[in-house]
Amino acid sequence: MKKKRKKAYNPEHNNLGELDMNPQIRQLVDNINQAIEHGLTCHYWLEIKVQEFFLLLKISYTREKIYEFLYLILSSDITFSEQIRLHWKKFQTAAELAAFLNLTTKKFTMQFTAVFGLTPYQWMLQERARSVLFEVKINRKAI
Structure with missing residues:
Protein backbone atom coordinates (compact mmCIF):
# COMPACT_ATOMS: atom_id res chain seq x y z
CA MET A 1 0.00 0.00 0.00
CA LYS A 2 1.41 3.35 -1.02
CA LYS A 3 1.65 6.14 1.50
CA LYS A 4 -0.04 9.36 0.58
CA ARG A 5 2.43 12.13 0.09
CA LYS A 6 1.69 15.23 2.06
CA LYS A 7 0.98 18.25 -0.05
CA ALA A 8 3.86 20.73 0.05
CA TYR A 9 3.12 23.71 2.22
CA ASN A 10 2.67 26.89 0.23
CA PRO A 11 2.16 29.99 2.38
CA GLU A 12 -0.59 32.40 1.43
CA HIS A 13 1.29 35.48 2.61
CA ASN A 14 4.79 36.83 2.20
CA ASN A 15 5.17 37.61 5.91
CA LEU A 16 7.52 34.68 6.25
CA GLY A 17 9.63 34.60 9.38
CA GLU A 18 7.52 37.24 11.12
CA LEU A 19 5.18 36.76 14.03
CA ASP A 20 3.75 39.33 16.41
CA MET A 21 4.78 38.40 19.94
CA ASN A 22 2.00 37.84 22.38
CA LEU A 72 12.23 29.86 5.89
CA ILE A 73 14.14 27.41 8.07
CA LEU A 74 11.93 24.51 7.00
CA SER A 75 12.06 25.24 3.28
CA SER A 76 12.63 22.46 0.79
CA ASP A 77 16.06 23.78 -0.15
CA ILE A 78 17.66 24.97 3.07
CA THR A 79 21.14 25.39 1.56
CA PHE A 80 19.89 27.58 -1.26
CA SER A 81 17.64 29.67 0.98
CA GLU A 82 20.42 30.14 3.53
CA GLN A 83 22.81 31.34 0.82
CA ILE A 84 20.18 33.84 -0.30
CA ARG A 85 19.63 35.14 3.24
CA LEU A 86 23.36 35.45 3.88
CA HIS A 87 24.32 37.22 0.64
CA TRP A 88 21.35 38.99 -0.96
CA LYS A 89 22.21 42.44 0.45
CA LYS A 90 25.56 42.43 -1.36
CA PHE A 91 23.92 42.53 -4.80
CA GLN A 92 21.74 45.01 -6.66
CA THR A 93 20.18 42.54 -9.08
CA ALA A 94 19.04 38.95 -9.18
CA ALA A 95 21.46 38.32 -12.06
CA GLU A 96 24.40 39.35 -9.86
CA LEU A 97 23.21 37.07 -7.06
CA ALA A 98 22.72 34.21 -9.55
CA ALA A 99 26.27 34.67 -10.86
CA PHE A 100 27.61 34.64 -7.29
CA LEU A 101 25.83 31.30 -6.72
CA ASN A 102 27.17 29.95 -10.06
CA LEU A 103 23.68 29.58 -11.54
CA THR A 104 22.23 30.82 -14.78
CA THR A 105 19.66 33.57 -14.32
CA LYS A 106 16.92 31.26 -15.60
CA LYS A 107 17.84 28.37 -13.25
CA PHE A 108 18.25 30.79 -10.34
CA THR A 109 14.85 32.40 -10.96
CA MET A 110 13.12 29.02 -11.20
CA GLN A 111 14.73 27.72 -8.00
CA PHE A 112 14.21 31.00 -6.17
CA THR A 113 10.52 31.18 -7.08
CA ALA A 114 10.02 27.55 -6.00
CA VAL A 115 11.62 28.18 -2.60
CA PHE A 116 10.39 31.70 -1.77
CA GLY A 117 7.14 31.91 -3.74
CA LEU A 118 8.12 35.26 -5.31
CA THR A 119 10.39 36.29 -8.14
CA PRO A 120 13.87 37.32 -6.99
CA TYR A 121 13.11 40.94 -7.95
CA GLN A 122 9.88 41.05 -5.93
CA TRP A 123 11.53 39.38 -2.95
CA MET A 124 14.57 41.67 -2.97
CA LEU A 125 12.34 44.77 -3.12
CA GLN A 126 10.24 43.47 -0.25
CA GLU A 127 13.29 42.60 1.87
CA ARG A 128 14.91 45.99 1.23
CA ALA A 129 11.69 47.67 2.36
CA ARG A 130 11.64 45.50 5.49
CA SER A 131 15.27 46.34 6.23
CA VAL A 132 14.58 50.06 5.96
CA LEU A 133 11.49 49.76 8.15
CA PHE A 134 13.46 47.75 10.71
CA GLU A 135 16.25 50.35 10.77
CA VAL A 136 13.73 53.15 11.20
CA LYS A 137 11.98 51.34 14.05
CA ILE A 138 15.15 50.26 15.83
CA ASN A 139 17.27 53.37 15.38
CA ARG A 140 14.40 55.86 15.30
CA LYS A 141 15.87 57.37 12.14
CA ALA A 142 14.03 60.22 10.51
CA ILE A 143 12.58 59.44 7.11
Whole structure:
Protein backbone atom coordinates (compact mmCIF):
# COMPACT_ATOMS: atom_id res chain seq x y z
CA MET A 1 0.00 0.00 0.00
CA LYS A 2 1.41 3.35 -1.02
CA LYS A 3 1.65 6.14 1.50
CA LYS A 4 -0.04 9.36 0.58
CA ARG A 5 2.43 12.13 0.09
CA LYS A 6 1.69 15.23 2.06
CA LYS A 7 0.98 18.25 -0.05
CA ALA A 8 3.86 20.73 0.05
CA TYR A 9 3.12 23.71 2.22
CA ASN A 10 2.67 26.89 0.23
CA PRO A 11 2.16 29.99 2.38
CA GLU A 12 -0.59 32.40 1.43
CA HIS A 13 1.29 35.48 2.61
CA ASN A 14 4.79 36.83 2.20
CA ASN A 15 5.17 37.61 5.91
CA LEU A 16 7.52 34.68 6.25
CA GLY A 17 9.63 34.60 9.38
CA GLU A 18 7.52 37.24 11.12
CA LEU A 19 5.18 36.76 14.03
CA ASP A 20 3.75 39.33 16.41
CA MET A 21 4.78 38.40 19.94
CA ASN A 22 2.00 37.84 22.38
CA PRO A 23 2.57 38.94 26.02
CA GLN A 24 3.60 35.46 27.19
CA ILE A 25 6.26 35.06 24.51
CA ARG A 26 7.44 38.65 25.03
CA GLN A 27 7.86 37.90 28.75
CA LEU A 28 9.74 34.66 28.02
CA VAL A 29 12.11 36.42 25.62
CA ASP A 30 12.67 39.29 28.07
CA ASN A 31 13.38 36.81 30.89
CA ILE A 32 15.86 34.88 28.74
CA ASN A 33 17.64 38.11 27.71
CA GLN A 34 17.81 39.27 31.31
CA ALA A 35 19.16 35.93 32.54
CA ILE A 36 21.83 35.83 29.83
CA GLU A 37 22.84 39.43 30.60
CA HIS A 38 23.32 38.35 34.23
CA GLY A 39 25.63 35.53 33.16
CA LEU A 40 23.35 32.50 33.05
CA THR A 41 24.83 30.22 30.38
CA CYS A 42 23.55 26.78 31.40
CA HIS A 43 22.62 24.92 28.22
CA TYR A 44 20.15 22.70 30.12
CA TRP A 45 18.22 25.78 31.21
CA LEU A 46 18.29 27.15 27.67
CA GLU A 47 16.98 23.84 26.26
CA ILE A 48 14.05 24.05 28.68
CA LYS A 49 13.38 27.63 27.58
CA VAL A 50 13.43 26.58 23.91
CA GLN A 51 10.88 23.86 24.71
CA GLU A 52 8.79 26.43 26.57
CA PHE A 53 8.98 28.74 23.55
CA PHE A 54 7.70 26.04 21.19
CA LEU A 55 4.94 25.10 23.63
CA LEU A 56 3.85 28.75 23.79
CA LEU A 57 3.88 28.90 19.99
CA LYS A 58 1.70 25.81 19.79
CA ILE A 59 -0.91 27.05 22.27
CA SER A 60 -0.88 30.68 21.14
CA TYR A 61 -0.92 30.58 17.34
CA THR A 62 -2.63 28.71 14.54
CA ARG A 63 -0.75 26.06 12.62
CA GLU A 64 -0.75 28.38 9.60
CA LYS A 65 0.91 31.22 11.58
CA ILE A 66 3.54 28.83 12.98
CA TYR A 67 4.29 27.47 9.50
CA GLU A 68 4.68 31.01 8.15
CA PHE A 69 6.99 31.87 11.06
CA LEU A 70 9.19 28.80 10.61
CA TYR A 71 8.84 28.45 6.83
CA LEU A 72 12.23 29.86 5.89
CA ILE A 73 14.14 27.41 8.07
CA LEU A 74 11.93 24.51 7.00
CA SER A 75 12.06 25.24 3.28
CA SER A 76 12.63 22.46 0.79
CA ASP A 77 16.06 23.78 -0.15
CA ILE A 78 17.66 24.97 3.07
CA THR A 79 21.14 25.39 1.56
CA PHE A 80 19.89 27.58 -1.26
CA SER A 81 17.64 29.67 0.98
CA GLU A 82 20.42 30.14 3.53
CA GLN A 83 22.81 31.34 0.82
CA ILE A 84 20.18 33.84 -0.30
CA ARG A 85 19.63 35.14 3.24
CA LEU A 86 23.36 35.45 3.88
CA HIS A 87 24.32 37.22 0.64
CA TRP A 88 21.35 38.99 -0.96
CA LYS A 89 22.21 42.44 0.45
CA LYS A 90 25.56 42.43 -1.36
CA PHE A 91 23.92 42.53 -4.80
CA GLN A 92 21.74 45.01 -6.66
CA THR A 93 20.18 42.54 -9.08
CA ALA A 94 19.04 38.95 -9.18
CA ALA A 95 21.46 38.32 -12.06
CA GLU A 96 24.40 39.35 -9.86
CA LEU A 97 23.21 37.07 -7.06
CA ALA A 98 22.72 34.21 -9.55
CA ALA A 99 26.27 34.67 -10.86
CA PHE A 100 27.61 34.64 -7.29
CA LEU A 101 25.83 31.30 -6.72
CA ASN A 102 27.17 29.95 -10.06
CA LEU A 103 23.68 29.58 -11.54
CA THR A 104 22.23 30.82 -14.78
CA THR A 105 19.66 33.57 -14.32
CA LYS A 106 16.92 31.26 -15.60
CA LYS A 107 17.84 28.37 -13.25
CA PHE A 108 18.25 30.79 -10.34
CA THR A 109 14.85 32.40 -10.96
CA MET A 110 13.12 29.02 -11.20
CA GLN A 111 14.73 27.72 -8.00
CA PHE A 112 14.21 31.00 -6.17
CA THR A 113 10.52 31.18 -7.08
CA ALA A 114 10.02 27.55 -6.00
CA VAL A 115 11.62 28.18 -2.60
CA PHE A 116 10.39 31.70 -1.77
CA GLY A 117 7.14 31.91 -3.74
CA LEU A 118 8.12 35.26 -5.31
CA THR A 119 10.39 36.29 -8.14
CA PRO A 120 13.87 37.32 -6.99
CA TYR A 121 13.11 40.94 -7.95
CA GLN A 122 9.88 41.05 -5.93
CA TRP A 123 11.53 39.38 -2.95
CA MET A 124 14.57 41.67 -2.97
CA LEU A 125 12.34 44.77 -3.12
CA GLN A 126 10.24 43.47 -0.25
CA GLU A 127 13.29 42.60 1.87
CA ARG A 128 14.91 45.99 1.23
CA ALA A 129 11.69 47.67 2.36
CA ARG A 130 11.64 45.50 5.49
CA SER A 131 15.27 46.34 6.23
CA VAL A 132 14.58 50.06 5.96
CA LEU A 133 11.49 49.76 8.15
CA PHE A 134 13.46 47.75 10.71
CA GLU A 135 16.25 50.35 10.77
CA VAL A 136 13.73 53.15 11.20
CA LYS A 137 11.98 51.34 14.05
CA ILE A 138 15.15 50.26 15.83
CA ASN A 139 17.27 53.37 15.38
CA ARG A 140 14.40 55.86 15.30
CA LYS A 141 15.87 57.37 12.14
CA ALA A 142 14.03 60.22 10.51
CA ILE A 143 12.58 59.44 7.11
